[in-house]
Amino acid sequence: MTKTNGDFNPFDPTGMFKGMRDANMDAWSKMMIDLVNTDAYAEATGAALNAWLTTSGPFRKVLEDSMAKTLEQLNLPSRDDVTRLAERLTNIEMRLDDLDAKLDESLRPSHSGEN
């Protein structure tokens, strides 16, 4: 992209930026890695996450409840309905897989040989 001859060139602003960046990148990187590995950072992140979950929780609940009521009024399935249905489908899939396993077992050459 840019010629880097190590000399200052006022007519090449990207070269100046790149030189500055390369000179400082390792130091920034080390500083940030050290920062995120402190207990203070861990505590601040945990506290921020808790605060967000606590404050957004009531709003989310109101939204979910009103959405569920709206869907019910419109005779449409809610998220919970779809979730329950998906869980039942997975159980059916497991039963089918069990049958597939029994079929495979009965078709195995050694099994056929015994019969």
Add this chain to the structure above:
Amino acid sequence: MSNAAPTPDTSPQIPTFLELCAGWHKAAENIEKFNRLLTTDAKIAQTPKELIWTLNKAKLYRYAPVVPKEEQKRTPLLMVFAIMNRPHVLDLRPGHSYAEYMLRHGYDLYLLDWGAPGPEDKNITFDDYTLEYLPRVIRKLKSVSGSDEFSMLGWCLGALISTMYSALRPDDGLKNLILLTAPLDFADKTAGGFTRWSSNPAFNPDTIAEKLGNIPPEMIDNGAKMLKPIENYFGSYTMLWDNIDNPGTVEAWHAMNTWVRDIIPMAGATYKQLINDLYKENRLMEGTMKLRGELVDLKRLKANVLNVIAEADHITPPCQSERVMDLIGSQDKEVFRVRGGHIGIMAGRGAEKNTWPHIESWLAARSD
């Protein structure tokens, strides 16, 4: 007249108007290319494969063999990737794909894709992955391959699941187990950002899972990126910009970025178990980890083990993968240390010359 050599002119060269115009035109072209690379997907996971089994979101693929049957290894290989990313990194791009490499060496190769959990999967735990899904996958693999023995390669949390399975079902035909950057030992609470963050009392995985259900992919992605923020949020893009005229580097970057951007959630119950039972209580190493009431006793693991450790891994620091070698019951076990990071050791430029050949030669000696 002086005989001294002329002094080179080091004063700044003032560009001509035409040079300035050409420079700006080139810069505009590069900005457009840069933007395209950031916002489009490369074609990854292109090696031909067939879907042979599904359950819920999980899928098992069998790769199409590329060598004649008589040249194929007898023992099939199952690849188990982590649960919070897509497994396409194992088949990143044509010409630089671990799957392609192993197929060329005659392996009957299978890939387990756990899939992206939906809201209905928020209660899935490691118990389910290890003792419900994986045994079914292995049953199908045996049925399709016709082999009662198999090898398994687990990467990251895939290695954790593979290890627990191998210890719980030691007589299920597992011959060889390859662990890649396996997070198993969390005794050192200062090793790595994840351990440090999750050990802090302010961090409550129960609340997170209860409020959110599944853990949003952005939260997992940003958590991983914050371990090395400058490299991930800045360095990766400046590297692309610096090499934007280098087609090889651009292609590799685009493929990797496509994989990195394809993020998936983690089941809430699995997340709670990961943080509480493993990161906080280190149950697997302490010998108190139970799945569906069964104790995971690492001494019962008897398959041959190759433990690949990335020396510069910031996600799974080497100390998290080392001590397991003293606890497993395997007679044939080896640690292979690779210079590189969590993903780089298998998907980086050096992987094809270093990591892949070592894994392949170790496995080849134990696959017939």
